[in-house]
Amino acid sequence: xxxxxxxxxxxxxxxxxxxxxxxxxxxxxxxxxxxxxxxxxxxxxxxxxxxxxxxxxxxxxxxxxxxxxxxxxxxxxxxxxxxxxxxxxxxxxxxxxxxxxxxxxxxxxxxxxxxxxxxxxxxxxxxxxxxx
Numbered sequence: 001x002x003x004x005x006x007x008x009x010x011x012x013x014x015x016x017x018x019x020x021x022x023x024x025x026x027x028x029x030x031x032x033x034x035x036x037x038x039x040x041x042x043x044x045x046x047x048x049x050x051x052x053x054x055x056x057x058x059x060x061x062x063x064x065x066x067x068x069x070x071x072x073x074x075x076x077x078x079x080x081x082x083x084x085x086x087x088x089x090x091x092x093x094x095x096x097x098x099x100x101x102x103x104x105x106x107x108x109x110x111x112x113x114x115x116x117x118x119x120x121x122x123x124x125x126x127x128x129x130x131x132x
Contacts, residue, residue, distance in 0.1 A: 003074065003130070005104070016094050017108035023074045023130035029066045030128045033079070034058035035121040043120040048082070048089050051122045053096045059125045060100060068129045070101035076108050076127035083112040086123070 006020035007013075036054035038044045045051040060070060080086040086093070097105075106127065116124050 002132075003071070003104075014105070016090070016097065017105045019107065021074045021107045023072075025072075025130035025132045027067075027131040028128060029063060029068055029072070029131060031059055031062050031126055033124045033126040034062065035116060035118055035124045037118070043118050048080075048085050048122050049092045049096060052093050052125075053100070055123055055125050056096065056100050059127065063129055066129075066131075068131050071104045072129040072131050073101070073104075073106040073127055074130050076106050076125055078108065078110045079113045079116065079124040079126075080110055081113060081115060081122050083110065086110060 002024045004022040005018040006022060007018055011019055034055045035058070036043050036045045036051035037058065038054070043051070045054055059076075063070070063072065078086070116122075
């Protein structure tokens with residue numbers, strides 16, 4: 001994939017995301033929502049940061065199994081049950097992202113929701129990638 005991260009100077013600074021991603025490739029990978037489920041289907045992690053790390057790991061595992069890398073991500077949506085908690089932990093969540101996915105940020109959004117499928121889940125990530 002070739003991708004160009006677009007962050008116009010007339011928009012607010014993009015911190016931890018890109019305003020737009022122009023991606024060129026031949027395969028699209030649509031990634032299902034991933035929470036902090038372990039291999040037995042149990043939600044693991046008590047804190048938002050622990051669950052975010054597991055959910056991102058699960059998302060990246062699905063992506064890698066499909067033949068992609070974190071740099072191939074064009075779009076990720078984060079669903080959080082507590083946006084204020086997400087904002088309060090944003091620096092820590094950013095470190096988790098950089099450790100697992102690097103500094104090539106996709107277009108992203110954080111959406112506040114009432115609850116997730118698994119009631120213990122605090123966060124879910126989905127997205128899509130464009131592979132060469």
